[in-house]
Amino acid sequence: MKEVLEVLKDSTIASNTGKDEQSHFWRVYKRVAEEHDNEFLDRYTSDMNILLIFSGLFSAVSTSFIVAMESNLSPDPSDTTNALLKQLVQIGLGNLTEAGSAPVDPASGWSPTAPTLWIQTIAYGSLSMSLLAAFGAVLGMQW
Numbered sequence: 001m002k003e004v005l006e007v008l009k010d011s012t013i014a015s016n017t018g019k020d021e022q023s024h025f026w027r028v029y030k031r032v033a034e035e036h037d038n039e040f041l042d043r044y045t046s047d048m049n050i051l052l053i054f055s056g057l058f059s060a061v062s063t064s065f066i067v068a069m070e071s072n073l074s075p076d077p078s079d080t081t082n083a084l085l086k087q088l089v090q091i092g093l094g095n096l097t098e099a100g101s102a103p104v105d106p107a108s109g110w111s112p113t114a115p116t117l118w119i120q121t122i123a124y125g126s127l128s129m130s131l132l133a134a135f136g137a138v139l140g141m142q143w
Contacts, residue, residue: 048137055134062127069120075110 112120 045141048141051137052134052141055130055137059127059130059134062123062130066120066123066127069116069123072116073112073120
């Protein structure tokens with residue numbers, strides 16, 4: 001066994017390993033590839049962070065606008081109250097024929113306008129796309 005170890009110590013095979021042109025090429029390639037990959041990951045990680053911040057802020061602002069515009073999708077409750085009060089006043093004044101037998105519901109003929117529906121659709125679409133972008137950024141960061 002000692003003879004085999006002596007032969008291996010004096011051998012030129014062990015000393016030449018890793019010093020040929022191909023192994024030098026692959027070592028340099030590995031170093032350059034790792035540097036490129038690290039730069040790539042750093043750049044896109046920071047881009048994903050920026051995208052998450054932007055989409056979060058945009059979602060918050062978009063949601064506040066949607067909440068503010070939500071009242072345009074339903075009839076104004078004060079109109080119903082005013083119609084009922086008018087009917088009570090007519091009854092109190094003795095004008096039963098003008099007051100009518102059934103309570104008036106002004107909301108029965110009400111419907112939102114077309115521009116209101118378009119604006120609401122666009123607002124909900126932008127909120128959905130913003131949340132989808134945030135979801136994609138989270139998936140990208142976890143990948």
